[in-house]
Amino acid sequence: MTNYISTKLRTFLGEPMGEKCVAFVDGVDKDLAIRLMSFGFDKAYVLLGQYLLMHKKEDDFQMWLMLRCGATQQEAQKISICLREWCSTFI
Amino acid sequence: MTTYQKHCDFVTEPMGEKPVGCLAGIGDVLSKKLEDMGFHKAYMVLGQFLVMKKDECLFREWLQDTCGANARQSQDCFDCLREWCDTFL
Numbered sequence A: 001m002t003n004y005i006s007t008k009l010r011t012f013l014g015e016p017m018g019e020k021c022v023a024f025v026d027g028v029d030k031d032l033a034i035r036l037m038s039f040g041f042d043k044a045y046v047l048l049g050q051y052l053l054m055h056k057k058e059d060d061f062q063m064w065l066m067l068r069c070g071a072t073q074q075e076a077q078k079i080s081i082c083l084r085e086w087c088s089t090f091i
Numbered sequence B: 001m002t003t004y005q006k007h008c009d010f011v012t013e014p015m016g017e018k019p020v021g022c023l024a025g026i027g028d029v030l031s032k033k034l035e036d037m038g039f040h041k042a043y044m045v046l047g048q049f050l051v052m053k054k055d056e057c058l059f060r061e062w063l064q065d066t067c068g069a070n071a072r073q074s075q076d077c078f079d080c081l082r083e084w085c086d087t088f089l
Helices: A007-013 A030-038 A045-051 A058-067 A073-090 B003-012 B028-036 B042-051 B054-068 B070-088
Strands: none
Touching: A007 A030, A007 A073, A030 A058, A030 B042, A045 B042, A058 A073, A058 B042, B003 B070, B028 B070, B042 B070, B054 B070
């Protein structure tokens, strides 16, 4: 993980995710959020559920994000890191 | 250990890498069946709970179909995860 932490990432990692929209996950921009919502991943916790179901395997999760949801590699990596770090604090 | 004690133990702290058998409602028999299906850790069952959007009917039905949990067991497991989420998620 780089030394730079975006404001979006810092904000997301600073508290439980509760009912936050999936758009709050670092790496999820507006277009990706719309696609994720169309697939049923409207809340951040639903995307977290997918990550946990994939046994927190980041490579597999990133591949799923790219192939299934049309995320770019950069987006997939940011999302994966975001959820990994959130889990390390709250799960 | 009673189900109540198991529930209290689970919902009062992060689950970390706890095995699936730590979930209330999941005893030795169900634990083995879930592990055979790939659900070794409690967080994996949490994942299933979350992708089902914490829906009680869907989750309990999934649990019953996946490992043969009865109504009481699936209720206990659902209640356990719901309360854990209320506190930590």
